[in-house]
Amino acid sequence: MRILLVEDELEMAGALSAALLRHDMVVDHVTTIAHAMQAARGELHDAIVLDRHLPGGDGLTLLATWRANGLSTPVIVLSASGELDDRLSGLDGGADDYLAKPFAVEELVARLRAVLRRPAALQAEVLKVGTLHFESAHREARVGATPLDLPRRELLVLEALMRRRGRTVLRDALEEAVYGFDDAIQSNALDTHVSRLRRKLDEAGCDVEIHTIRGVGYLLRQRP
Template structure:
């Protein structure tokens, strides 16, 4: 399960990420609304943990943004805003749950698991490029209906490329997608992911390849 934590307090974010990773979750962190919107456009999350008091505005606005871009989403608000009007604004805005800081991590974990049982009212998302198919909802890839088994980093690269088939995806965007918003990246790390992914594709098809655009990024090509 993949979560997005929208939180600008570094200590809170680090503590929560460490705890949730130990529980088996993959967690990305966004410290601002702008970064969170970028992540929501380009990524797929099972649930978003959302602070309200962010440097560039109220986190509640992300719920409307999810509707605007047609990406239904589960939200749990994590905030120090404890007033009844604050709670009502969060829940009526679309939050699945509203948790007031400080909170017990085990209780948050229980609330996350409960929220994940709530179905999202969204049609199945399937992206196709030649013989390559991406089942977005289940995070699975197929070539001519044969499963393409990838490591997490490779899958995130291909997911980003499939979101813009045939179009340039900038290197920086791919690094953010694979390594998150708060990690330094070795210059050779992305190339290693791309190289392994090219090998997987070449073994199953000659109709799809990953083209390097020198100094800019990569794109999926059918030539």
């Protein structure tokens, strides 16, 4: 899952980013309304965490612009004020959830999972291709009843390929699913993740294979 974090307090942003990464989420962090507008334009993200008080304006004004432009991505608003009127203005303004500071990072993670479980936000609770299963809510993959022990980036590669099963996924699209804006990407990093993932699927006796479409990307499908 890919999260856009709009937060100008760098210490808090660092703590939130680290926590979300531990829960297999790719985090793109921006600090201003202008950068947030640009980052959300491509609708790359599964959810947005938006601080209400930002340099240059109110996060709710930005949220209203997003909704007016048709952005349907779930948004959780963060604010230093938890008064009822503030919460209502946030929810009425297009937020899917509202969280007052200070809060436990674990609560934000739980709320993100909740909005991502909603039908509009989550394409499928359980993705299935042959004997391969991926549970989006719990971030778990298995072959039949056997769990797959996959590190975060391999899990993200698998999820992206399973969501587009039977279709070629371009390298650029896979890298967007696996890496954040600020991540340094080595030229062969994606190929390494795919190679390790392919080997683990084979070792587990999976009836799904990952094809390399040379110079284009990858394709996941069930073996005939």
